[in-house]
Amino acid sequence: MTAVKVECVKGNIAAQQDMDVIVNAANAELLPGSGVAGAIHSAAGPGLAEECGALAPIRPGQAVISSAHNLPNQYVIHCLGPVYGVDEPSDRLLADCFRNALLLADRHGQASIAFPAISTGVFGYPLQDAAVVAMKAVAGTLADLNSVRLVRFVLFSDQDLSVFDKALKLESRLS
Ligand code: ADP
Numbered sequence: 001m002t003a004v005k006v007e008c009v010k011g012n013i014a015a016q017q018d019m020d021v022i023v024n025a026a027n028a029e030l031l032p033g034s035g036v037a038g039a040i041h042s043a044a045g046p047g048l049a050e051e052c053g054a055l056a057p058i059r060p061g062q063a064v065i066s067s068a069h070n071l072p073n074q075y076v077i078h079c080l081g082p083v084y085g086v087d088e089p090s091d092r093l094l095a096d097c098f099r100n101a102l103l104l105a106d107r108h109g110q111a112s113i114a115f116p117a118i119s120t121g122v123f124g125y126p127l128q129d130a131a132v133v134a135m136k137a138v139a140g141t142l143a144d145l146n147s148v149r150l151v152r153f154v155l156f157s158d159q160d161l162s163v164f165d166k167a168l169k170l171e172s173r174l175s
Helices: 035-044 046-053 090-107 127-144 158-170
Strands: 005-010 021-025 063-067 075-079 112-115 150-155
Touching (some): 005 158, 021 090, 035 046, 046 063, 075 090, 090 112, 127 158, 150 158
Parallel strands (some): 021 112
Antiparallel strands (some): 063 075
8 A cells, every 4th residue: 555645626637647547427328428428528638538449338337448539547437426326336336436447557556547527517416525535435445545645536626625634534444
């Protein structure tokens, strides 16, 4: 187990130049779509959707890895978050996204990974609950990581950032 830094920033998940891996809040078919997936696919270019065709469909909680095409990162990891109130148990499926993405990045020898607030947009997961699930999932995975040293949450607004920052401070295993 290595020392892992966890941080929250405001920004665009598709503009994280200094990170090895960015995580996509994908849909089951791994198609461009809106929100995070739209931003990532438009920055990556059409090669990403082409590659993703062979990896789809994925299930809630699952994570798959692709190359990053025109993005400045090494890889994109695509996670399908639960649709809140539909894919149950939502908290476990959301935690699985974070855990599986971290393990996948680690297995590929990557040092840094940036997550968006998976499921909190179109999929309707309450932001505060999602933040707690995310921090607990990261904390619970730390002991299994060898190469990952930096985990970044990228939030789209100041308000979302403060919710994630608060959840990070409350998770004693990450301090
Ligand atoms: P989901 O379908 O998993 O709910 P969305 O893409 O709809 O995923 O939204 C997930 C979260 O990401 C929302 O909180 C949304 O505000 C935020 N978001 C949308 N676009 C971006 C972006 N380019 N960078 C970072 N966060 C984003």
